[in-house]
Every structure is written in C-alpha cells, then in structure tokens.
Amino acid sequence: MSPTDQQLLEQIRSPITRELGFRQLIETYQKRVYQVIRRLVLIHEDADDLTQNTFIKAYRYLDKFKGNSSIFTWLYRIATNEALTFLEKKKKRFSFSLDDHQEKLESYLDQPGSLDGDQIQIRLQKALLKLPEKQRLVFHLKYQEELTYEQMAEITGTSIGALKASYHHAIKKIEQYVLSE
Incomplete structure (x- = not known):
C-alpha cells in the first residue's frame, strides 16, 4: 500500500526519516513521472534521464x-x-528546424519496437508530433493523464479557457491528420 501525500510529507520533513520518505516518494511516483516524460520526448533513454533530473x-x-x-x-x-526544456535545448543544440526534429522523431516511431502498440498508436504519436508543443502538452494532460482543466491550469499556469481552446485545436488537428493518412 502506497503512503498518502501527507504521510510522505511528514516523513520527508523530518530529518530522521527524510531519506526514507524521499525513497518512498520515488517508488510511489516514478512510473507515472516516467510515462509523462516519455510521451513528450519519446526516446526511453532521454525519458529515463529526465525522470532522474525531475526527482x-x-x-x-x-x-x-x-x-x-x-x-x-x-x-x-x-x-x-524538464521535458520541454530538454526538447528546446535539443533543437537548438543540433540546429534542428522544427520540421527536421519532427521528421527525426517520426522515423524513430517507424523503427520496430520503438513503441508498444499497433499502427493506430503509431499514427496517433505521429499526429501528436505535428502539434505545437503547448497543444501536445495539453492533449497529454487531458486525454492521456485524464486531468481536469483545474489541475491542468495549476500545472501549466495557464487559464482554463486557454487550455480548453488548446485542447479543442489539438483534437481537430489530430483528427485531420489521422483521417488524411
């Protein structure tokens, strides 16, 4: 049974149990944090490094x-x-245009075993790569993480109205891409 947030915080705030509490925090949230990052950066090794950086x-x-x-x-x-900063740095470091970066990630998706899932999943991932980063993030938060707009606003510091608009635009673009293929 996983400890509650309150229990974790009590352990972490006590000098005696801080290390144990933090280890439990990692055990409790590591998989979910990794999944969030992996959906944004796609490549396992990058997601693994960014998960460590997050903690x-x-x-x-x-x-x-x-x-x-x-x-x-x-x-x-x-x-x-962490993921968005990493993607920005990666684009700048390798002087990728946004299109080149998307093409590279798309070719990664076409490699056997690059993602779990079937062709529909790969198509969805390719459609997501076509979205601006903000729309891709909003889509992940709403659709894949099933967060409320209030939770998303807290995470992103964006108004609920702007998040709803971004999600709507993301859905339309994904539908258009998937139907055009």
Whole structure:
C-alpha cells in the first residue's frame, strides 16, 4: 500500500526519516513521472534521464513545496518543464528546424519496437508530433493523464479557457491528420 501525500510529507520533513520518505516518494511516483516524460520526448533513454533530473530537482526544492496541490501535480509540473526544456535545448543544440526534429522523431516511431502498440498508436504519436508543443502538452494532460482543466491550469499556469481552446485545436488537428493518412 502506497503512503498518502501527507504521510510522505511528514516523513520527508523530518530529518530522521527524510531519506526514507524521499525513497518512498520515488517508488510511489516514478512510473507515472516516467510515462509523462516519455510521451513528450519519446526516446526511453532521454525519458529515463529526465525522470532522474525531475526527482533530483524535487529533492532540492522539497522545502519550497507548500502542499497547495498534490505531490504528483507538483512532480508533474517539474517533469513537464524538464521535458520541454530538454526538447528546446535539443533543437537548438543540433540546429534542428522544427520540421527536421519532427521528421527525426517520426522515423524513430517507424523503427520496430520503438513503441508498444499497433499502427493506430503509431499514427496517433505521429499526429501528436505535428502539434505545437503547448497543444501536445495539453492533449497529454487531458486525454492521456485524464486531468481536469483545474489541475491542468495549476500545472501549466495557464487559464482554463486557454487550455480548453488548446485542447479543442489539438483534437481537430489530430483528427485531420489521422483521417488524411
């Protein structure tokens, strides 16, 4: 049985049980954080590294966590920021245009064993790569993570109205891509 957020926070805030509490936090949330990042960066090795970075940052800033949201919402925000920053740096470092970067990721999707799933899943992933990063993030949060708009607003710092618009545009673009293939 996983400890509650409150139990984890109590353990983490006590100098005696801080390390144990943080290890439990990792055990509780590592898979979910990894999945969030993997959906954005696609490549396992990158997602693995970014998951570690997320927990390092979480450890470093634990004292600043006020408990206004769930621990997962807080970790999700860190993970999302890590993934988006990584993608931006990767594009700049390799001087990729956005189109070149998308083509590279699409070719990765075509490799055998690159993703679990069938052709429909691969098509969906390719459609997601065509979306602007903000729309892709909103789609992941709403559709795949099943978060409410309120939770999404807390994570992204974006208004609910803007999130609804981004999600609507993302859905339309995905439908258009999937139907045109």
